[in-house]
Amino acid sequence: MQAVFFLCGLVAVGFVLLITVYLVLSGLPAIRQIGLFDFLLGSTWAAGQGQFGILPLILTSVWGTAGAVLLGVPVGFLTAVFLAKVAPRRLADVVRPAVSLLAGIPSVVYGLVGMIVLVPWLRDALHLPAGDSLLAAILVLAVMILPSIINLSETALAAVPKEYEEASLALGATDLETYFRVSVPAAKSGIAAAVVLGIGRAIGEAMAILMVAGNVANMPALTKSVRFLTTGIAIELNYSAEGSLQRQALFSIGLVLFLFIMLINVLLDLVLKHDKEV
Template sequence: MENIQTSRAQLRRRPRVCRQFTERFFHGLFLMLGLVTVGCVLLITIFLVLSGIPAIRDIGLFDFLLGDTWESTAQDPKFGILPFILTSVYGTAGATLFGVPVGFFTAVYLAKLAPLRVKSVVGSAVSLLAGIPSVVYGLVGMLILVPGIRTLFHVPDGASLLAAIIVLAVMILPSIIKVSVTALEAVPHEYEEASLALGATPVETYFKVTAPAAKSGIAAAVVLGVGRAIGEAMAVMMVSGNVPNMPSIFGSVRFLTTAVASEMSYSSPGSLQREALFSIALVLYLFILLINAALNFFLKRSKEG
């Protein structure tokens, strides 16, 4: 009898031991994957710092960041990236200004107002838009948007900062819409029911209750959109003219990303030109880090408030 009871106790103990082992295994696996991600970020950071600092030291920090002339292949080369910095800032800000409101209102419509059939069709279109390669955006912009700007505004060349802003605004829409829809749908329905019970209309509820409750997810969507806008190269290279001018809305310009992409292929290994291109990549990387840090700071501050 005692042997039977001991066997039963062992059988009951085995599933518990298996569950504990499984939990520990997956906990260790997820921890390892997280450390791998952090390690990749650290390796990229170290590589960019080691590759970009020598050119900044040789050129001079202020001459590099505040110089307004980029002539990397001239007999007396100059490596001023201020036009690239301003172009990237203006282009990203313009794309965000146009893309974020459109993406947010589309997300609210899809998450709360759209019929199921419309939501399915538009959601499929958004997913398809997210899967289109950037070179296709650039090709469509080069064949349709650039001639349209030239004809509409009577400018010599439609390849300009305006064309790049429009293309980037379209490209960031899928990221903003999909993440915002997920965040809005994750808000508990009790919030909306309480608002409706107090006499608010559905539209007021969605914009004054649901959207504020989902602001962290919407902010993450904006961060993803800004990251794609500031890091895009191929599409903006095809529609911006890729000329190192100081930025103007109808002028041909060059972004930080396109400066690296357009000259890296023919720069000599070990030359100051290639080192300067790595320095541009370092500046771009720091820009993205600062944008993410600033948005996270304001989000944390708003939550504490």
Template sequence: MIMKNASELIARSAFLAGAVISVASVLMIALYMLIAGLPAISEIGPLKFLLGTVWKPTASEPAFGILAMMLTTLAATLGAILLGVPIGLLTAVFLAELAPSRLASLIRPAVELLAGIPSVIYGFFGLQLIVPLAQHIFNIPSGATLFSAILILAVMILPTIISTAETGLRAVPAVYREASLAIGATRIETIFKVMLPAARSAVLSGVILGVGRAIGETMAVIMVAGNVVNLPALFKSVRPMTVGIA
């Protein structure tokens, strides 16, 4: 009994230490960035820094406005989520509820493989295929635009959303499905009115992880977005915040 209590205490202490270290690491990074950036922000002025739309750090009269890059990051992330979440969610539903086991066993490794592809490969794919296609289809001077960045980010967040949502759907007790079918609901009604609501926490987790991936992506975006500081427009070259930091 004493050994059992001691092992539980050790395990609880280890988990607590891990949680404290994780939170402390994030706080230390945020504190370091704040301390390192305060002198520059104080000299420029917080309003000019946050609300300025011109970024020319090497000009004879330098300007350090980050509003355009912040809005570009928000626009690219929102576009990727609007495009990627429905596709990822429907794919997860198909794999968990509708696909034959043999077909699902083929698709699932392909989805997992997408998660392991380096960002630079996605960027190279976008540079060689999406950028020229966008330029040709929309008849614009350059295909390296916000539109291309949204497409690449949407593809990159798919594996996270699909895997997380599928895991959540498979974790829903089978009795939920059986009870819904027993009272006369169709299979599609059961999926969208019973199974998905029951797995909403996993679906939401996948969306949040996808948002984090889209916001933090740098390499692929810098290759397809044009790397020009502009206010966000679908067919203009832009530069998101992560590229500006890099």
């Protein structure tokens, strides 16, 4: 029986290898044909005219993620402090399921609400010709990364030893001063991990922002229609012919995105390891 369980254990490793090998194998041909430089730094993506530069996609993903983190992290972090330290038990028992519901709502549902409510609202409020924009995508992403940030930060804050807080209180700090000046610094690795996880979520999200970002491969600007790395794949995957350069270029985008994610995973690993050592 041990052999069977051993094989089951190896399956996960096998899958990771399989994914890596296939992504590299399918992603490289187009990069070789287009040229690494032209692919990564080309500023025009026009599959019809055979132009495959993904710089606008990369920059959009970076700006979109940065925007979502900028909006989502403060709200998520403060909600986590509220849940872990301040909220009366009854209130926390209401807020916590709300957060996990927010985490469970499918991304197409976020996309639908964004498309029908948020996009027209942005168009009217900012007097734009169309509301499909980087800003709409950032707002949707900010809401979507909230649960990851809240959950991980709350766990980190809850694990801070009571003695730290009691010592601070005994020295005359108020409860809130204690939470912000003692508990939060003590939980800072966990909170950092939460932020990194949020970055990973935001950079990997596809369907929700596919429905609100407009999907034109412009250089990123808040009110312009933009295309992310993820939506760049999503918008053309069903319409590209098998074996065409266009489809192979989509696989290459996938490879670039995969590298981004691996980088974030390594970062996450470092942050968490650091936590264990301290």
